[in-house]
Every structure is written in C-alpha cells, then in structure tokens.
Amino acid sequence: MPPSTTTLRLILGDQLNPLHSWFSEARADVVYVLMEVRQETDYVHHHAQKIIAIFAAMRALARQLEGEGHRVHYLRIDDPANLQAIPANIDALLAHYGATRFEYQEPDEYRLDLQLADYAARLPVPGTMVGSEHFLTARDEAERIFAGRAQWLMEYFYRQMRLVHGVLVEKGGKPAGGQWNFDHDNRKPWRGAPPEPFDARVQHDHSALWDSIEATGVDSFGRPDAARIVWPQDRAEALVHLDAFIQHGLPHFGDYQDAMHTSAPRLFHSMLSFALNTKMLHPREVIAEAEDAWRAGHAPLHAVEGFIRQILGWREYVRGVYWANMPGYGxxxxxxxxxxxxxxxxxxxxxxxxxxxxxxxxxxxxxxxxxxxxxxxxxxxxxxxxxxxxxxxxxxxxxxxxxxxxxxxxxxxxxxxxxxxxxxxxxxxxxxxxxxxxxxxxxxxxxxxxxxxxxxxxxxxxxxxxxxxxxxxxxxxxxxxxxxxxxxxxxxxxxxxxxxxxxxxxxxxxxxx
Incomplete structure (x- = not known):
C-alpha cells in the first residue's frame, strides 16, 4: 500500500539535474513523474534528433533516480496510459497514487509557466512551485538592474555579473587583464590549423526509442540518425564533454569562435549548450572550470573571457529579456x-x-x-x-x-x-x-x-x-x-x-x- 500522504513531483524535459535538492534523500512519500508527451513534441515542428536526445536523457535520469532509491513514474510516448498532455497525466496520477500534494520546478518557458501555474491553482490539493536551482540570476534580476535605463546593454549587465559573482576580477573589482571584453581578439578566420579537436562525445544507438516515437505519429524533420546520437544522456557524460572542451577546445576558442568552415563544423566550440540547457551542467561549474584553466596558464585570457561572456553574460541576459517581455515578445x-x-x-x-x-x-x-x-x-x-x-x-x-x-x-x-x-x-x-x-x-x-x-x-x-x-x-x-x-x-x-x-x-x- 502507498503511504497515506504522497507528493507528486513533476520533472520537465529540460530539468535533468540529478543534483537538485529534491534528490538529497529518497523518500517513500514522494513520486517523481517524468513524461514524454505529444504536447511537447508537437507545439512546434521539431528536429527528430532533438526529440530523441531529450527523451533519452529523461529516461537516463529516471533510471538514475530509481537506482538511488527514489520512486519514479515514467510515462513513455507509446504508453497506452499516456494522455499526451501534462495536466491530464497529472490528474490521472494524482488519482492513481491518492496524492495529497503536487510540486513542480520553475519552468523556463512562459507557456509552461502559465499552464502549470493555472493548473496548480485549480487543484483540490496544494500545488507548489520550487526553484530549478540552475541560473545565476532570478527571472526579474535583469529588469531590476536596468530599471530606469533607456536601453538594456548586455555589456553593462555582464560587468555587473562579473562583479557580483567574482568572475575574472582582481583586487578592487578590476577586470582581469585590465579590460572587461576581449571581443576584438576573437575574430580570426580558420584556415586549417590548428586542427579541430577530436570529438569526445559518445555515440548512442536510440533506434528503439525512435521507433516508438514514430509509431505514435509524432511529426518531425531533419535527419533522425537515431543510431548515432552524440548528445549526452546524463550528467556524467556531460562532465566528460566539459573536460574535453577545457583541455582541447578552450585554448583556441577565442581566436576562432566566429570562424566557419565546411570541413570543421565544430571547430573549437564547446558543444555544451544541450547539457547546460537541460540542466545536466550548472553554469557556475562551467564558468569555474574555464577561469581555472586561465589561472593555471592552460588557456589565454581572451579565449576564457569570450567563453565566459557567453554564459555569465549573454545566457543570463537573454533570459532576463525574455521574462521581462513575455507574453508577446515573439x-x-x-x-x-x-x-x-x-x-x-x-x-x-x-x-x-x-x-x-x-x-x-x-x-x-x-x-x-x-x-x-x-x-x-x-x-x-x-x-x-x-x-x-x-x-x-x-x-x-x-x-x-x-x-x-x-x-x-x-x-x-x-x-x-x-x-x-x-x-x-x-x-x-x-x-x-x-x-x-x-x-x-x-x-x-x-x-x-x-x-x-x-x-x-x-x-x-x-x-x-x-x-x-x-x-x-x-x-x-x-x-x-x-x-x-x-x-x-x-x-x-x-x-x-x-x-x-x-x-x-x-x-x-x-x-x-
């Protein structure tokens, strides 16, 4: 028999952080819910590999949580009990478990934030949103920083973030190297040397997953290539990718971050954005690894600053722009x-x-x-x-x-x-x-x-x-x-x-x- 009080906790497909405080202890009165639903595959026309990669990573997290003793209810895309929408599935699972509470992490997309807030407000049991514990800024932090300013300049925001988080700053709050931005050093074309680093990412065969996706009638585009998906399916893989980038890509990233070449599609880019945006990696650890590489003399400052600017500056900044201007920005x-x-x-x-x-x-x-x-x-x-x-x-x-x-x-x-x-x-x-x-x-x-x-x-x-x-x-x-x-x-x-x-x-x- 299930416990007399049960809490359902929803994990979305871009909330795959096994280090979230939710998972600090395995509790018999908590059921974690992950679901592959047509609501999410169909709201925009998606590339096949994107659907496969997210579902594979969701399944990997579910296996990890179960292995750590957590109770997990996973709804696969082809499960007959899957009602293909988040609210409908939660309704069914609340009834199935006799749950007395519903919790979810702060969604990053406005449509899901609105949907889940409305849904939680209408529930006959308490519905609570908690933080995702991922970003370095609050949703409204950029709006507060720019209050009263005519234009939201990313450079101003970025400098504030450097100071607040103590990144690439020296005594007295001075920027490392004497300047905040080394963008003018990061615009070289690539002519074949140095060579593009070896791709450390592991290929996965997700053919069976792709067959189940196709069988449900999900419409997608692009080349599925389900037998050679290289996107990480868990945090452990993402950490290997991070280390490979710091060792082999970061030293040359700055020089060639704006370069393009038909024979080198990756060049010296980190390829970490999928792991970051699904929360397998935390931006703070990625920034710290890059800064440590500079302080150890492994990578030049202009490369490290350019990379950190993309994460601490641009990534947090555009999130602030998004939340300050939704709905309607699109x-x-x-x-x-x-x-x-x-x-x-x-x-x-x-x-x-x-x-x-x-x-x-x-x-x-x-x-x-x-x-x-x-x-x-x-x-x-x-x-x-x-x-x-x-x-x-x-x-x-x-x-x-x-x-x-x-x-x-x-x-x-x-x-x-x-x-x-x-x-x-x-x-x-x-x-x-x-x-x-x-x-x-x-x-x-x-x-x-x-x-x-x-x-x-x-x-x-x-x-x-x-x-x-x-x-x-x-x-x-x-x-x-x-x-x-x-x-x-x-x-x-x-x-x-x-x-x-x-x-x-x-x-x-x-x-x-």
Whole structure:
C-alpha cells in the first residue's frame, strides 16, 4: 500500500539535474513523474534528433533516480496510459497514487509557466512551485538592474555579473587583464590549423526509442540518425564533454569562435549548450572550470573571457529579456516582414553555398554554432524579409539546445532585430565580404561574391544594400551604422536603384536561389 500522504513531483524535459535538492534523500512519500508527451513534441515542428536526445536523457535520469532509491513514474510516448498532455497525466496520477500534494520546478518557458501555474491553482490539493536551482540570476534580476535605463546593454549587465559573482576580477573589482571584453581578439578566420579537436562525445544507438516515437505519429524533420546520437544522456557524460572542451577546445576558442568552415563544423566550440540547457551542467561549474584553466596558464585570457561572456553574460541576459517581455515578445515585427520561409529551409537545397552548408548542417546534426545561426541563416532571413515569427519557430524546432527562453530573444531580438533594438544595438547583417572573410563558403559557390548585379551575383550583396536603403528612416540615425550609410549615400542614384531592383527580383524568387 502507498503511504497515506504522497507528493507528486513533476520533472520537465529540460530539468535533468540529478543534483537538485529534491534528490538529497529518497523518500517513500514522494513520486517523481517524468513524461514524454505529444504536447511537447508537437507545439512546434521539431528536429527528430532533438526529440530523441531529450527523451533519452529523461529516461537516463529516471533510471538514475530509481537506482538511488527514489520512486519514479515514467510515462513513455507509446504508453497506452499516456494522455499526451501534462495536466491530464497529472490528474490521472494524482488519482492513481491518492496524492495529497503536487510540486513542480520553475519552468523556463512562459507557456509552461502559465499552464502549470493555472493548473496548480485549480487543484483540490496544494500545488507548489520550487526553484530549478540552475541560473545565476532570478527571472526579474535583469529588469531590476536596468530599471530606469533607456536601453538594456548586455555589456553593462555582464560587468555587473562579473562583479557580483567574482568572475575574472582582481583586487578592487578590476577586470582581469585590465579590460572587461576581449571581443576584438576573437575574430580570426580558420584556415586549417590548428586542427579541430577530436570529438569526445559518445555515440548512442536510440533506434528503439525512435521507433516508438514514430509509431505514435509524432511529426518531425531533419535527419533522425537515431543510431548515432552524440548528445549526452546524463550528467556524467556531460562532465566528460566539459573536460574535453577545457583541455582541447578552450585554448583556441577565442581566436576562432566566429570562424566557419565546411570541413570543421565544430571547430573549437564547446558543444555544451544541450547539457547546460537541460540542466545536466550548472553554469557556475562551467564558468569555474574555464577561469581555472586561465589561472593555471592552460588557456589565454581572451579565449576564457569570450567563453565566459557567453554564459555569465549573454545566457543570463537573454533570459532576463525574455521574462521581462513575455507574453508577446515573439510577435515583434518592426520591419513588417511577411515573406514565408523558402522550401529549402527544410531540405537545404539552395545554390548559395553558405546557406546550403549552414542549413544542411542544422538538418543533419540539429546543431550549428552561433555565427552560422546569426551571420549566415539569420543574416539572410533578415535581408530577405522573412517573417520573424516563422524564423523563430524554425530555430526553436531545428536546434537541439533551443528552448524558448534562450532562442526567442536570440532570434527575434539579436538575429532579426524585430524588436526594434530592445536587445541588440544594431541589425547584425552583412554582405558577402564578411562571409568570405570568416569562412570558406564562397569558394566554389554558384554565385559571385564580388558582384551586386546579375544572374550570378551573390544574393547577400544587393539584399544588404537594399535593406539599408529601404529602412534608412529607421536606421540611418544609429551611430553604429554610420559607416554603412556613408557608403550607401556615396553610391549614385542609378547604382542604388539597380540594387533595389535586383533585391526585389531576388525576394520574388527566393525558392529558386
């Protein structure tokens, strides 16, 4: 017989932290609930590998908890008792166990936060939310830091975080190395050396899991490749990945973090974002490992600072932006862009070599690094006038590490500038020159990287100048775009008109590019 009082504790698919205080002791009166549900596979069109990786990691945590003596109720996607929605399943399990209390960890996505808060409020038994014990800031901390400020500058937030958490600071609160930001040292192209480190990630065969997912009718896209999933399925694996990055990737990460290359999809990136965003790893331990590497002389300061900025600065900052602007942030569309995604976003079949590679890699691996996402796919999407909410949903679905709290601000704010500058200080767009400088994508491309006009001119060129022409009233006063507009206004009227005509023709046939 179950205990007379039983508490159900819900664990979501991005709450896979075995070190949470919930698990400090095994209690007979607590049942942990994990569930694979269509509610979560279907709310956006997801990459197959993302679904597989999250479900595999959930199952691994369930096995670990059971092995440590915890009571676990796990609902698989093909379980006949699975009602495929979180509230319906909790209702059934509360009745099944005669539970007298329901608890859940703070969700990171607004839709789940709203759903579970409403659900808990309507329960006939107490429903309580506890912290996830993961982030270094509270949901509203960024909003409090920026109170009264006209613009939310990430750099200001990042410096505050460095001081509050004592990261890369010396006596008197001075930044290590005498400056807060070494971004100017982190922009080298990669030409083949030093070699890309060996991939330390272990391949897993999740074919049986994939068969069960397919059998329930879950619709997905991308290459499933269920027999070679490399994303960690537990904390132990994630720690091995962290150590491999610190040893082999971090020393060169700074120099080449903005580089792109067809023969080296990972380069020196950590590949830890899935483990971080599912909470297998805590940001504090990742930051500490990186800082220790610098203090031990293993990695240069500009590499360590650039890496830590992504976690302590950017990751916490975009979460603050998200919670301060929900609901409704995803509906921003300051430029009024309405063009749907071309079909080749779903199969990678485009003559633009940079887009073919970045999208193809995304479809193959459910991953692309931040410059591919921002300066290739996002760059084209903004210049071509793609509808930002569609771009957001594609990013949210395709990337294994994409959860709405981190992906939406990165896409709507940083990539598409659809919020009009709330998050980013300028649109992050470029012509072919930047892409050629930072990658090998232009070599052997169907299009001519130097041409603006003509059938084989690189689409990025005309689209770039036309974007700034069309949006001059909104953007020409931006101090960070002064050089762009000076160069634009140096063009004669005929050249500017020709760019506009070329861009309009390109936008009319995006599916053929």
């Amino acid at each position: 509906e921003h569309n300051v430029f009024g862009h309405t063009t749907p995604l071309p079909s080749w976003f779903w199969d990678g079949k485009t003559k633009m070599r940079c887009m073919r590679h970045a999208i193809g890699q995304s479809l193959d691996d459910a991953h692309a690094h931040h410059i591919q996402r921002l300066m290739i796919i996002g760059n084209f999407s903004l210049l071509a006038g793609l509808e930002p909410n569609q771009v957001h949903q594609w990013y949210l679905g395709v990337y294994v590490d994409a959860f709405e709290w981190v992906e939406m601000p990165n896409t709507i704010g940083m990539s598409q500038f659809a919020d009009g500058g709330l998050l980013a200080t300028k649109p992050y767009v470029s012509s072919a020159a930047y892409i050629d400088r930072m990658s090998d994508y232009c070599k052997g491309c169907h299009y001519d990287k130097k041409a603006r006009l003509g059938e084989t001119a690189c689409p990025f060129n005309a689209l770039y100048w036309d974007f700034f022409e069309r949006n001059a009233q909104r953007l020409s006063g931006n101090q960070r775009l002064g050089m762009v507009y000076r160069n634009l206004f140096k063009m004669d009227d005929a050249a500017r008109a020709a760019c506009g005509e070329q861009a309009a023709a390109l936008r009319a046939r995006l599916g053929e590019l």
